[in-house]
Amino acid sequence: MGHHEPVTDWTTDFDHTDDVWAADPYPIWDELRRTCPVAHTGRYGGAWLPTRFEDVAAIAYDTERFTSRSVVMSEFRPPAMLAPAGIAPPISSDPPYHKDARRMLLPIFSPQAVEALEPATRAYCRELIAAMDGRDVVDAAEEYAQHIPVRVIANMLGLPQTDAETFRGFVNHVLEGVSLPLEQRAEGMIALFGYLQGHIDDHIAEPRDDLISFLLDSELEGQKLDPFQVARTIGLLLIAGIDTTWSAIGASIWHLAKTPADRERLVAEPALVPVAIEELLRAYAPVTMARLVKQDMDWNGCPMKAEEWVLLSFPSANRDPDEFDRPDEVIIDREVNRHAAFGLGIHRCAGSHLARMEMRVALEVWLDAFPAFHLVDPAAVHWSGGQVRGPRQLPVRIGPA
Amino acid sequence: MVIDADRCEGHGRCWAGAPEVFEPDDxxxxxxxxxxxxxxxxxHxxxxxxxxxxxxxxxIEES
Structure with a gap:
């Protein structure tokens, strides 16, 4: 963060890596929704920011005029020759290629497959809690939330648990280093793919019962995936599955740490946790996706130019008063809640069932261990900027004050 | 109850919230x-x- 000039006008010069946005973007979006519902910036080579639910949904559904060739906004636009597959299919793919690439992955993330991962996930969470034994203050983001998806995905892929730090570093570089110079961005990508290539070669020589071997054995358009396609798919799972879920778990713990009534309700009524998770996903949706404009056009009065970005702010859509009653309040038992935290349309987060399971297990285990906990200091909580927003430092008191 | 299979994208809100009425496919x-x-x-x-x-x-088709 902070690689750019500070923003002074959010309607004409917004920047999602700005420190003000990272700390608390909701007032910015609320103001834009009222006064300038589709903001623009000249940064990143030009980008638009729709803030109303209706507009975010319309663009998410419009795969004709907006491409997913890259879904992470930065100065770097992947070459158009990568379309229709894109840099990390199927998230970066457009129809018709998208459908089969996605269909190939969905069984991995089916509710049945996710259910099988639950006992191991619960065991990881308990291990993380056990390591906090005797402490009064812990960092719920650094010591708990971030480790859960890393371990789940590493386990699914068949990557060594000892490499967790290494690939978390790659993920941070790709997602949070979006304002770094192009050369540094490229170096990060090359390092990630170099790392994955080593493990893929290993699995080619010695197939195992894990996701890398499953992908090496998968077919698309009648042909086995080549190692580069496998690497791109794994890259996607790491980038899409780690700091997103980490953010969602962290934001949930943050909310419960500062809202004793909601925390007590969930401790007393664990069966309410799945409903609460939907509300926490709505209110603190971590993920914003990007699209590129295919051709110059007028979009609802906005003069969009080819290769400009559009940020699909699902988090802002989820706070739109035209779609939700009392959108700025967290109503922990909200029943009617058609939120878009996992996106809308053909690119609905393929890992959403896994993410929900991880959130539920993480909260169940945490609340079981620490029925009373609170923020040490609200000012000590630090949030990531960029397209995945969640607490990165979250000191909470779990023991006696 | 009727689900339009062409619109369904597998969010799973139906089978998670009302498992007696909906179920997930593979x-x-x-x-x-x-x-x-x-x-x-x-x-409800x-x-x-x-x-x-x-x-x-x-x-919902009322009968």
Missing amino acids: IGNGQVVGDGRVPVELE RARLAVANCPEHAIT
């Missing part, structure tokens, strides 16, 4: 259990599934 898309008739005691949850489907894929 990729997590929703399908109605049995003939889709909903007993009175499950009506069935209506919530309609209200919460992000793709507006579920409809």
